[in-house]
Amino acid sequence: MASLIACPHCGPRPKEEFTVKGDAAIVRPAPDAGEDAWYAYVYLRDNPRGRHKEYWHHTSGCRRWLVVERDTMTHIVYAITDASAPGETA
Amino acid sequence: MRYSAFSVFLNALRGNKGWRPAWRSPVPKNHYDVVIIGGGGHGLATAYYLAKEFGVTNVAVLEKGYIGSGNVGRNTTIIRSNYLLQGNNPFYELSMKLWEGLEQDFNFNAMVSQRGVLNLYHSDAQRDAYTRRGNAMRLHGVDADLLDRNAVRQMLPFLDFDNARFPIQGALMQKRGGTVRHDAVAWGYARGADMRGVDIIQNCEVTGIRRENGRVVGVETSQGFIGCGKLALAAAGNSTTVADMVDMKLPIESHVLQAFVSEGLKPFIDNVVTFGAGHFYVSQSDKGGLVFGGDIDGYNSYAQRGNLATVEHVAEAGVAMIPALSRVRVLRSWGGVMDMSMDGSPIIDRTHIDNLYLNAGWCYGGFKATPASGFCYAHLIARNEPHETGRAFRLDRFARGRMIDEKGVGSQPNLH
Numbered sequence: 292m293a294s295l296i297a298c299p300h301c302g303p304r305p306k307e308e309f310t311v312k313g314d315a316a317i318v319r320p321a322p323d324a325g326e327d328a329w330y331a332y333v334y335l336r337d338n339p340r341g342r343h344k345e346y347w348h349h350t351s352g353c354r355r356w357l358v359v360e361r362d363t364m365t366h367i368v369y370a371i372t373d374a375s376a377p378g379e380t381a
Numbered sequence: 382m383r384y385s386a387f388s389v390f391l392n393a394l395r396g397n398k399g400w401r402p403a404w405r406s407p408v409p410k411n412h413y414d415v416v417i418i419g420g421g422g423h424g425l426a427t428a429y430y431l432a433k434e435f436g437v438t439n440v441a442v443l444e445k446g447y448i449g450s451g452n453v454g455r456n457t458t459i460i461r462s463n464y465l466l467q468g469n470n471p472f473y474e475l476s477m478k479l480w481e482g483l484e485q486d487f488n489f490n491a492m493v494s495q496r497g498v499l500n501l502y503h504s505d506a507q508r509d510a511y512t513r514r515g516n517a518m519r520l521h522g523v524d525a526d527l528l529d530r531n532a533v534r535q536m537l538p539f540l541d542f543d544n545a546r547f548p549i550q551g552a553l554m555q556k557r558g559g560t561v562r563h564d565a566v567a568w569g570y571a572r573g574a575d576m577r578g579v580d581i582i583q584n585c586e587v588t589g590i591r592r593e594n595g596r597v598v599g600v601e602t603s604q605g606f607i608g609c610g611k612l613a614l615a616a617a618g619n620s621t622t623v624a625d626m627v628d629m630k631l632p633i634e635s636h637v638l639q640a641f642v643s644e645g646l647k648p649f650i651d652n653v654v655t656f657g658a659g660h661f662y663v664s665q666s667d668k669g670g671l672v673f674g675g676d677i678d679g680y681n682s683y684a685q686r687g688n689l690a691t692v693e694h695v696a697e698a699g700v701a702m703i704p705a706l707s708r709v710r711v712l713r714s715w716g717g718v719m720d721m722s723m724d725g726s727p728i729i730d731r732t733h734i735d736n737l738y739l740n741a742g743w744c745y746g747g748f749k750a751t752p753a754s755g756f757c758y759a760h761l762i763a764r765n766e767p768h769e770t771g772r773a774f775r776l777d778r779f780a781r782g783r784m785i786d787e788k789g790v791g792s793q794p795n796l797h
Contacts, residue, residue, distance in 0.1 A: 292678065292680055292682065292687075292688045294688065294689065294690070305690070306688065306690055307690045311679050311680045311681075311795060312793075313634060313681070313793070313794070313795070314634075326780065327780075330779065330780040331630075333723075333779075333792050334632040334723045334779040334780070334792055335630045335631070335632055336632070336633070336634050336723075336794075338621040338631070338633060338634050338635055338681065339621075340619070340621075340622050340635075340683045343681060345680070345681065363635070363681045363682050363683050363684070364683050364684055365684070366682065366684055
């Protein structure tokens, strides 16, 4: 894993400042969406060997939620955007 | 060939020319009754018990690398059955009982060493939690002893008892816990399975699973198509990759866990000791190296290597527990890919496909479970019903709200 994460707000910061939340593809279902949808939301995750988008929280920095796109095999970081950027959140 | 002191003696007299490879390197047959994907500890143990206990010998174990190249050769070799929860405790105790008879059972020296596992506690609250766990263990017939500060001091005088922030108050000890030589576990199970007719096929990566009429008929591999009556997954950190081949989404994330070994030292730590104020566990190998580890790195990874920040964190926890470690040099570190489940407990179950079975989600506790996992999985595959101690490890427990969350942190795999 890269030792530095380029936060769009703070610049390159040590990885230890961040908290990894995981899979950014999951979408919170409607309250009445049914058990299957809620099971999938709470327990099922994309877990690809390769490119993966994840939520990272800059806990010890700007405290913004970010979407980090990286490769789980090579640990290369491709892109880091704020989670509120268009197209990044559900 | 049966290994014994006599066979060692006889072979020595004959110039050690009589030793044969411990298992064959067969060309895969066209069809097997059972194909197991994954030649790690669990896959090999499953094949061994299928052949030995359940009479299923037309079995192939497919391993994409070589035997012992995955987590079975990458862990910190600790065995214990000091679990709190109902679903876990009898299962891990079955594993401990199998460890205790394993070497005689598979005729291989696995260096099973019941040197005792001590979990240190540093506060009144933690003592109460450990008391509860120790009582739960005893109610299940597992040995547990609560040690006070003086008892621990007599055993491990070099711990930092008066650490200003995390003073050591005592420990929960399981005397029957200890260590096992992990490579020998892989080799012993491989040899025992091979002797009973199981084909162990190394360097054979599964690239696809062929289905007809809703059933699995075989697997596409780097060595061609191999047909099977039943297919059993035991792919550990790569479980998701294999499950994707049958469009099965798992409640699992793959994470990297690092482990470390120091330079060789004179006998120093007699037991397995874990730090209660951070995550650090250490034992000393027979070569003298301290074998230790800590938390997973915390991000999804298939890379079998970790980050320096975690190395630093583990070292800090170690020095907080044993100040003398600050002068010890680390010889090696390495990483393994953990199949972290959403409640920290494993899955041994049938799937939505009739003849497809799943064994996954071992988080970073899979090594100690190897014998029981193999036994229960073999039972499930051979009889199509779960073994009584493995009944709780169902795939649908998440949907049904029956999590086995030993740590109580919820569905966040990097916290288990």
